[in-house]
Amino acid sequence: MTKRESKNKFLSGNWYPVEETSTTELKITGELPRELSGLFLRNGPNPKEPINHENYHPFFGDGMIHGIRVEDGKALWYKNKFVTSPFGFGPNTHVLKHGEKIYALVEGGVSPVIMDSEMNFLEEEPFPTADNKRFTAHPKIDSDTGEMHAVSYDFGEYVNGLGQVHYVTIDSHGKLIKDQIIETPSRPMVHDCAITKNYVLIFDLPVTFNLGRRDDDSNPIGGDYPVVWNDKHTSRVGLQSKKTDEIIWIEVNPGFLFHIVNSYENENGQVVLDFCRYERLFDFDNPLPMGQKPFLTRWILDPKAKTCSEEMLDDRPMEFSRVHPDYDGKQHRFGYLLNDGRLNNYFKHDFEKSETIAHDFGESCQAAEPVFIPKKDAKSEDDGFVVGFVYDKTTDLSDFVVLDAQNFSDIPLARVTLPQRVPFGFHGSWINLD
């Protein structure tokens, strides 16, 4: 265990990296639902040795994907592999399917990587007509058209002084059909985006590029990311038309977001956005992506009046928000989140009833992002399962856990115990394979 002690928070305990492994011998407690036939994938940083404990930051750790293949009530295999990329850095933030391809993704100017359902990384070119394959970890897929919408930024462009982000659209065959430049007064860190029927939301918030801070030896924590909270930057959201170049900018309360739950247009033509709001983040003396608590918040943006109203929806801090995978841009009722801090509760928030139900994993457990999987013959929005990896400090192992989304507080339907722990990481997806 001594190897896993570090002054760097992101190299301590379950942050510490693991080796690649695989197994077909998996113990199931409870019963895996027979209709789950597919692959659960989760991406996250897993730095390779030798690791610089002074300067390591998880946003720059080598990507590793953990995958578990499930079919007909059985857990067929688990494996974890470093993301290998023919283009350089292996994306470490998200993994998702679009069209017939599975992509590993990261923001900041690095190309996505394509993998197959056996977790082999391919040398295929993503988005083959793009000159520059910069992308984001959080594109949104319109389930009506199959199009993927993304807002990306590029550190290479930021170093060259360009204040701009890109609005990119990829069609259902993986072909780039739009790469529109949107100019910004600063160089904002844009981690997520949102879509509605008519718009893509551009989050131009006051965490902006700052390369100089990486030379600051006074940082006592180690690790750094080249952005800083910028009081001079006006917080605003752009309602970018999906069809034309028109954009409507609306000033919003200063704050930051990593993740949205979802967004949609209401009957009055206003844009409703549910997300995890930080009051302030990435202060110069605290460069970590934490310190302030994120709270579930609703903004209602009015494109005519150019106003934004704000309401906090729950007073418990929470993050890693997810929604039904086919509801990007459509009115949702439910969101699924992880409690910030202790990481031992999943939350299911009902936006219609304004109530939150918790699933408590207990004191010894720390969970990762909850992912909702709809049943194939689902009769309502929450008719399905919530899955994720849960680390148990007492065994030093992780389980793949399956909850019944409609009986959210009940004991899990199934727990599949993995041969090792899954370190804390970022995002994942369920891939149907039948």
Ligand SMILES: [Fe+2]
């Ligand atoms: Fe993220």
